[in-house]
Amino acid sequence: MFQLLVDHYPYYLSTVLLALGIWGMFAKRNLMKKLIALTIFQVSIMLIFISSSFKTSATIPIFDPDLGLTNPDLYINPLPHVLMLTAIVVMVATSGVALAVILMIYRRYHTLDEHELTKRMRE
Amino acid sequence: MTIDQLPVIIPVSLLIFTCLTLLFGFLRKSLAFPIALTGMAVSLAASILGLVQVLLYGPQSYQLGGWAPPIGIEYVLDHLSAFMAVLITFISFISLIYSRHSFAREVPDKVVPLYALLLLLVAGMVGIVVTGDLFNVFVFLEIASLAGYAVMAIGHEKAPVATFRYIIIGTIGACFYLLGVGFLYFATGTLNMADIARLLPDLYESRLILAAAVFIVIGMALKMALFPFHIWLPDVYTYAPSGVVSLVAPLMTKVGAYVIIRMLVSVFGPGFLSEGFPLMAVLGWLGAAAIVIGSILAIAQSDLRRMLAYSSIAQIGYVALGIGLNNPLGLIGAMLHILNHAFMKACLFQVAGGIRYRTGLWQIPMLAGLGRKMPWTMAAFTIGAISMVGIPPAAGFFSKWYLVLSSIEAHNWVFVIVIIISSLLNAVYFFRILEKAYASPESGNELVNTASDPPASMTVSIMVLAAGILILGLINAIIITNVLQPVVKLIS
Numbered sequence: 001m002f003q004l005l006v007d008h009y010p011y012y013l014s015t016v017l018l019a020l021g022i023w024g025m026f027a028k029r030n031l032m033k034k035l036i037a038l039t040i041f042q043v044s045i046m047l048i049f050i051s052s053s054f055k056t057s058a059t060i061p062i063f064d065p066d067l068g069l070t071n072p073d074l075y076i077n078p079l080p081h082v083l084m085l086t087a088i089v090v091m092v093a094t095s096g097v098a099l100a101v102i103l104m105i106y107r108r109y110h111t112l113d114e115h116e117l118t119k120r121m122r123e
Numbered sequence: 124m125t126i127d128q129l130p131v132i133i134p135v136s137l138l139i140f141t142c143l144t145l146l147f148g149f150l151r152k153s154l155a156f157p158i159a160l161t162g163m164a165v166s167l168a169a170s171i172l173g174l175v176q177v178l179l180y181g182p183q184s185y186q187l188g189g190w191a192p193p194i195g196i197e198y199v200l201d202h203l204s205a206f207m208a209v210l211i212t213f214i215s216f217i218s219l220i221y222s223r224h225s226f227a228r229e230v231p232d233k234v235v236p237l238y239a240l241l242l243l244l245v246a247g248m249v250g251i252v253v254t255g256d257l258f259n260v261f262v263f264l265e266i267a268s269l270a271g272y273a274v275m276a277i278g279h280e281k282a283p284v285a286t287f288r289y290i291i292i293g294t295i296g297a298c299f300y301l302l303g304v305g306f307l308y309f310a311t312g313t314l315n316m317a318d319i320a321r322l323l324p325d326l327y328e329s330r331l332i333l334a335a336a337v338f339i340v341i342g343m344a345l346k347m348a349l350f351p352f353h354i355w356l357p358d359v360y361t362y363a364p365s366g367v368v369s370l371v372a373p374l375m376t377k378v379g380a381y382v383i384i385r386m387l388v389s390v391f392g393p394g395f396l397s398e399g400f401p402l403m404a405v406l407g408w409l410g411a412a413a414i415v416i417g418s419i420l421a422i423a424q425s426d427l428r429r430m431l432a433y434s435s436i437a438q439i440g441y442v443a444l445g446i447g448l449n450n451p452l453g454l455i456g457a458m459l460h461i462l463n464h465a466f467m468k469a470c471l472f473q474v475a476g477g478i479r480y481r482t483g484l485w486q487i488p489m490l491a492g493l494g495r496k497m498p499w500t501m502a503a504f505t506i507g508a509i510s511m512v513g514i515p516p517a518a519g520f521f522s523k524w525y526l527v528l529s530s531i532e533a534h535n536w537v538f539v540i541v542i543i544i545s546s547l548l549n550a551v552y553f554f555r556i557l558e559k560a561y562a563s564p565e566s567g568n569e570l571v572n573t574a575s576d577p578p579a580s581m582t583v584s585i586m587v588l589a590a591g592i593l594i595l596g597l598i599n600a601i602i603i604t605n606v607l608q609p610v611v612k613l614i615s
Contacts, residue, residue: 090265098290101276104283117284
């Protein structure tokens, strides 16, 4: 049991972050805090991907003449990193759009409180 | 350009014209619309050519950068994706023609970015459809969603608040999908759909694969606004500009349904998703709940746009129900309903936008006597309404017919009752409007009395869609035997 925890702790920590993000998105009333929770949620998924490519005693995936090409266990897997670079770009764009929308909301209503906004939407 | 590059031309031409629209739009505002329309026409022509190629010679594939799959990214045009690509580009093309006058009236100073973003949105949707790579689906999904958030936040002053909810829920959906793809990658070491399908049968016992399937289906259920994840949809559709809604409402939620069908048909295989954990059954029952609740809520609305939005929630329920039945007939019903509903909803939302263009009205009780003032528009609305209720020969009847047949085949009598009851509920809320428009005495409302059919470009696109509903009803057997049967053959 303890060994399982030690071996897989990045996954458990990421899951905690993931749950934290979802909780924040639904429990927090301020739209800005919701956006922060959304970012935490996205980062947790990236951490899961990155953790998956980790190998003990392996090096970066650049050809090293001393190590050769015969044993792939000597290099870490570059693909999850590349995928997450793309995901980071997507995340930045999402944050950008969300911030622009938050700005529009604030200019019109002068508040970011969800209850207040819901009340104003019903009018 | 050669014929084997077709799968990649469909999305890339739209991406190129997005940039061109923005560039020339900044030079001269009036150039934005013709350039956007040209881009959409190129993509529509490529999609139709692609469908013809697929029908004549079978599935086409294109390897990006010359890297062979599974290492490289592959774009595949098979029966399902060619069908969806033609549907998406055709509805977008018609909506773009329609949107010109409506944008000029509603959001005159934001026309250039709106056209560029609409092209980007459609590029994302066709990209999802043509790609054969799981991570590529995520990227295109986010391209479509981000462009969608931006166009929907423009318009009514309440639109940004509605859009923010959509951003939160849409991003959770996309991230769940990404997590599911990650689990599939950890289990198989590949992201190519065909390669995963080849490797999966040995791994069916793995809990990781089951978790991947659950995450992907939940993520897409969020994107397609399936009950109980529908809360964002009514406000978004109500406050977005009508030219945008007539493009987004018929297509955006269907793309989520497409991803589930694609996963079912060419990644997981139908056996895996129905045995053990009953994921498909859950999807079907959520669909049934969406049909009933969406229809009842639609009756309660007095705002035309909001009523159509709730009706969309009910109609996406039909698609989910068809997928959830997990038999060939159900899948045919679901795919046919994606096609029919895209035409019906585009037509109805365009009529709603046309009424707003001429009268500025949304409230259903205020529409009394409109049938005589806007004869063409209301005739198109009548055809759309008849199709929604499911009266032959309109197209909506046939998809419901296949869904009923498939429910009977699965001995699921509750679903049969749900479909029949919902048709009655549809009749209640659509005939209420028809009664107002045709049978009610004129209210003496100045706005209604001075109304007439909207400008030619709007009326023509509305009439094309209305004619399309009737034509689809007549040729549905041809579509099923040539396009949809080969898709289903993969799973039976």
